[in-house]
Amino acid sequence: MKSENRQVPMVRFVAVACVAALSATVGSWAYVQAGATAGDVVRDLSVGLAYAVGGLVAWWNRPDNRTGLLMIAEGTTWFIGNLQGTAVPALFALGAWWEALNMAVLVHLVLTFPDGRLSTPLTRWLVRLAYGMVAVGGLLRTLTFDPAVDIDATYLTCRGCGPNPLLVPGTTDLFPYVDGVYRAFGWVLSAVLVVAIVRRWQLASVARKRALLPAWIAIALASAFLLWDLLLYVMDDPAWPVRESVFLVSDLAQVAVPIAFLVGLLRMRLQRAEVSGLVIEMGTDPDPGRLRAVLARVLGDPGLRLGLWRDEPAGYVDEDGLPVDGTGPGHTRVDSSRGTPLALLRHDPALAEDPGLLEAVGAALRLALENVWLRTQAKEVTSRIVRAADAERGRLERDLHDGAQARLVFALMELRRVERGLADHPDPSLRRSVGEVETNLKLALEELRGIAHGIHPAVLTREGLGPALTALAQQAALPVVVAAEARRYDPVVESTAYFTVCEALSNAAKHARARAVSVSARHSGGRLVVETVDDGIGGADTARGTGLRGLADRLAAVDGILHVDSPAGGGTRIRAELPCR
Template sequence: MESQGERTVRLQLTVAAAFGVVSGAAGSWAYARTGASAADIVRDLAVGWAYVVAGIVAWRSRPANHTGRLMVIEGVTWFFGNLQGTSAPALFAFGAWFEALNMAVLLHLILSFPEGRLTTVFTRRLTQAGYALVAVGGLVRTLLFDPAADTGATYLDCRGCGPNLLLVRGWRGAFEAVDTAYHAAGWVLSVFVAVAVVQRWRQASAARRRALLPAWIGIAVAVVFLMWDMLFYVVPWFGGVGSLGEQAVYLMSDLAQVGVPFAFLGGLLRMHMQRGEVSGLVIDVGTDPDATRVRDALVRALGDPTLRLGMWREERGAYVDGSGGEVNPQGPGRTPVAAADGRPLALLHHDPALAEDPELLDSVAAALRLALENAWLRTRAKDVATRIVRAADAERDRLERDLHDGAQTRLVFALMAVRRVRRGLEGHPDDTLREAADEAESSLRLAIEELRGIAQGIHPAVLTREGLAPALNALARQAELPVVVAADPRRYDPLVESTAYFTVCETLTNAAKHAKARAVSVTARHQGGRLVVETVDDGVGGADSARGTGLRGLADRIAAVDGVLHIESPVGGGTRIRAELPCG
């Protein structure tokens, strides 16, 4: 059932989308009155609505982060200056006053990205200066702006627009000086913003730079073109390059700004795909983890080469890394990993910037907890081991739900957003922009398919919903070789079902990779109070649990639920693996 918070966010997103549509429609109508071509209008809509669409996706993905809201506001205010193309005095005055409001919002977005908030006094002062320049400077400029006389004062070519409701005719002679000072102040402010961005980049950690590189590139390009655009107003002779050159700069500036919201989404998707690597962490850690191998897997999953991993040592009462040194649990950038019963297992000492992505840390901690509890399982009595296996399966199920309901859902929304943008680009003269949208759509589809495969490998949803028999049939359809399944259509204890399922997973993997089998048969029958699962292949045989960690781990897992594993694998005679699990 939808919570009150979810309903509130959905309402806010609906209102935001409506504002985006209305602002875009009004701005395009006014822009068309100035004689703008269809290509100009489409390009203008592409920029504004790109911010709105990307902002809505970001807002929905991270409601607590204000970046999405700022992107929507940037998209809505993008069209305000176009209202100078109307003949309504009030609308003209509004458009002239707030023509540069989207620039101030863009500066706010750049300085607050990716946290969605201004983190230093310097960035807060720059943002306040940007809004003050538009509110005060824009008003003074509008009071002096006569569209009939100052025909080259805006980016619009509209000699018949206006009149200006706020025009004070007695002050008109000062317009040129005020207009030059207004744009010069904007250019200087842009320089300071560029300096702030460079400083933040230099101070950023290696992990954050890798995760956010696409967005930083987009922001840098947008700032460069923003400053270039200002040169038309600040340096008089620069505008003499000709209308064709000026239009080329405007076109490139618009295209660069289209890239900013999608660069942000690229960074956002990079973080979600990083969560998809959690399944690889589970595989890399395996059932027999050591500190060095676990740390290497964590470095790959988190993208943090500075990470230290401390494993809890009861005899020392401390977390100890692979070199024998103790890891201090106090301070920033520490994520403890505890067992289901509260026992300390490990401590991650990572880049503090990773704390801004708590979902990623939670998923990694859950995967590490799963691996370490499986290792601890083999050293405890069977009753304790059974409880831990249940916790591990619950973690698998939670990981699958997190991937399905979190990353996959957000990727789908991103795909829908890209498709809407692609439809909006139909007929656009720039083929590279459409090709970029097509490439983004293709990459998102591939990412969704890969993420579904990852979630299926961690814990298949069909096993929870429908039971063992449908799950085995689904597994057979995905196998690398022909598999025939005969299973009783009944339900068992969830722990028994998951143990039986992963037993078959392991045997099918062995049959395909090691046994060189051509076909496999799988049966699952209820016999005498036990679930008997048997797989038979026609491979080369010779399987030995003493020489392979896969079968040995499988035997440990089955023993943890008081089950028995039998292996018959004569050389050249195929392999028969039979698991007997108590099920009442």
């Protein structure tokens, strides 16, 4: 993914802002010259500056999107018609000719929102038609417009404005017809614009419909302008309250459009802020379905598809195992930190207009998936280490049994044969020495057997967990009752369960001051469940005891879970759950 790193040069930004401010200043001055009240000027400034300021904010935040520049253009051209209120001929001609330029810019803005591009032949044709209507139709209208004769031809109430230097003598009688055709053409264009926007809305996805919401406000604006022109054209002398009401509705509708654009921009920024909690919401071990649902909500695209890379069949696959295509518009590829394919987002093309949001979502997705990968790798490595250690313990136990223990047993048998040969020996000290050696050999053999049993009991390998727990109970320092199913499990699972019980019995005898312990081992729902319950003083805590904490780590290495319930004075229940077939 490529981020939107380009920024607007400060000099250019300040220059454009100054042009907008100059336009507002000159336009307001001209409006005052035409006899506008303070309220009229405030409303007029509110509309123009709302577009200009909103456009500057949008341009600064989204420099690669032309929407901001179009909004600035709309705010700047908003004041051109006011120039008809001056007594400067050149300014009057400029205002009369390009009075409707802001409407053409508005058509351009609405049809290109939110990406700032004309994406279809129809939209390109409508925009050219709008600008052409203003350039050609506005000129023809101005050539026949005499402000001294047609004093109600504009929204300005100025009887001393002008003169019009572009007026062609003898054509003033044509002005009502030219002006009527000009306005009718504008109505037709407005109607076609409404149809085009409604068509775009019908074909848009949910994400794009949300983005196009300001366009619907623009439709209300166009309708208000159409109503305004219609009323002023049909009514010969509309009452001032009616005229004022129409002006007010039109201005309010105008102000609402840039506000709606800014709300859309703010919504996208809030989406980016929401991404900060995306990793947490995805969870520590997210499944593809949950990932897709979370991403669809954050991006506002219910139709979003998430494909995760699979080496077999070397492509992106969704949660249902279906391939996800990575060609065409509306897709974002997420690679791992190592540069290998990781995931593919198939989203609404409108989301491509906020690359910062997609980049943030991609980074969160990469972090979540790589965390899962790292945990999986860590579990695999830890599991291999545990299995290797368990196999090494078994090998060491066999080596001790077959090597050192066998040699000690053989030495003890030889010593007993020597002892029988010395039964009639006259030196009693020699016979005592032989007896002492025999005793030491027996002690060494017992200690070696205990060490070998602690490393890995042979009965666990030969007969399984149940007999091993029974043998362990017989050697315990306190009464132990065992209830274990006669079933074999994976060697690592059996050894983990066995040493869990060993630690539990050791704690019960050393720390809990228990009088008795019960041990159970059963298969339940694909898991081996081992429980030890004592009647001691309780108070065991995995956070404080290294033994229980080590047990929890060992269980976690084989995807097991340790539960410790040890209320003060209520005994201790230690429950271990290990996955098994």
